[in-house]
Amino acid sequence: MTDAATLVDWAVQLSLALLCLSFAVTVYRVIRGPTLPDRILALDMLVATAIGFIAVIGIKTGYTLYVDIAIALGLVGFLATVAFSRFILARGPVQGDDGGVETAREGNSANE
Secondary structure (H helix, E strand, O other): OOHHHHHHHHHHHHHHHHHHHHHHHHHHHHHOOOOOOHHHHHHHHHHHHHHHHHHHHHHHHOOHHHHHHHHHHHHHHHHHHHHHHHHHHHHOOEEEOOOEEEEOOOOOOOOO
């Protein structure tokens, strides 16, 4: 029993460290992302990382309520991603950081 508890403790610590690394890299992508879709995808990844944190803490503490919280966060994150995606589609063509024109919809022509 002690070996299993030690293994679970070690796995929890390792997963928390990897989630922290993932969180840091994703925050960098949110700040540095060259386009708006990159930033939106990074925000979706932050939600997934937060769900991972909640799941690992739920395993560590043994409370099953954390599963419900993770599901609710997943639903909110999905709705936010859909809303951001609709915002990008409604926005139309935009000028990128490199001076080129990106189209938000397939088939749009850039008139610049």
